[in-house]
Amino acid sequence: MLRNDHDMMKLIKNSDGLVHLSSPEIVFLSFEDIKDGEKYQHYRFAQDFQSWQKKEADAMEAETLLSMKTYLMDSLLASAIDLPTDIYDSTGTQIQEWDGILSSGDTLYLLEAKHSMSIEKVNKIADRVKQFPQIMKLSAEKVFDGKHRKIAGIACGTRFPGGCREEAHRLGLMVVYPSGSRYRVDGKIDFDYAIER
Numbered sequence: 001m002l003r004n005d006h007d008m009m010k011l012i013k014n015s016d017g018l019v020h021l022s023s024p025e026i027v028f029l030s031f032e033d034i035k036d037g038e039k040y041q042h043y044r045f046a047q048d049f050q051s052w053q054k055k056e057a058d059a060m061e062a063e064t065l066l067s068m069k070t071y072l073m074d075s076l077l078a079s080a081i082d083l084p085t086d087i088y089d090s091t092g093t094q095i096q097e098w099d100g101i102l103s104s105g106d107t108l109y110l111l112e113a114k115h116s117m118s119i120e121k122v123n124k125i126a127d128r129v130k131q132f133p134q135i136m137k138l139s140a141e142k143v144f145d146g147k148h149r150k151i152a153g154i155a156c157g158t159r160f161p162g163g164c165r166e167e168a169h170r171l172g173l174m175v176v177y178p179s180g181s182r183y184r185v186d187g188k189i190d191f192d193y194a195i196e197r
Helices: 005-011 043-074 119-138 165-169
Strands: 017-019 024-030 040-042 087-088 093-097 100-104 107-116 152-160 175-179 182-186
Touching: 043 100, 043 107, 043 152, 043 175, 043 182, 093 119, 100 182, 107 119, 107 175, 119 152, 119 165, 152 165
Parallel strands: 107 152, 152 175
Antiparallel strands: 017 024, 017 040, 087 093, 100 107, 175 182
């Protein structure tokens, strides 16, 4: 039972306040704001927000990866194999990480997903794709063997502001973006990143 601000502070000491169940967007921190007979629950902003962001990012990465696999199957009649996304050197140090890496035929598809894409992020993705042949040489992973001859970089995002998709294509990247109720793969690409051995 809450009788005063002291009781309220004891109640919310491990949270960021209370939220009303019918309007959870308002956080209550003072006893004076609480109404008799109403139902409230603890609210932890940092934990809830970070947890929500992580779940949303994971869901977007999974859906863009699925869209890319579907595109490969439908458009190129090629199945894709998931490869490890964290790449380590012989000492066990991580040297690069991607949100998805797919192998199909002689091509590696490197996917990087961002909620809101920008020209700066597109440029960074293109730079990382260009670095990948060197990363493969440093990698301790046996999956990056000599059969892969081409690398395709894919910029995935829920929002591509004006000019970002065009810049991605100019840099030789494929693009995965929302279209209708699903993600669409825009596969306009020339394989500029042939692997030299």
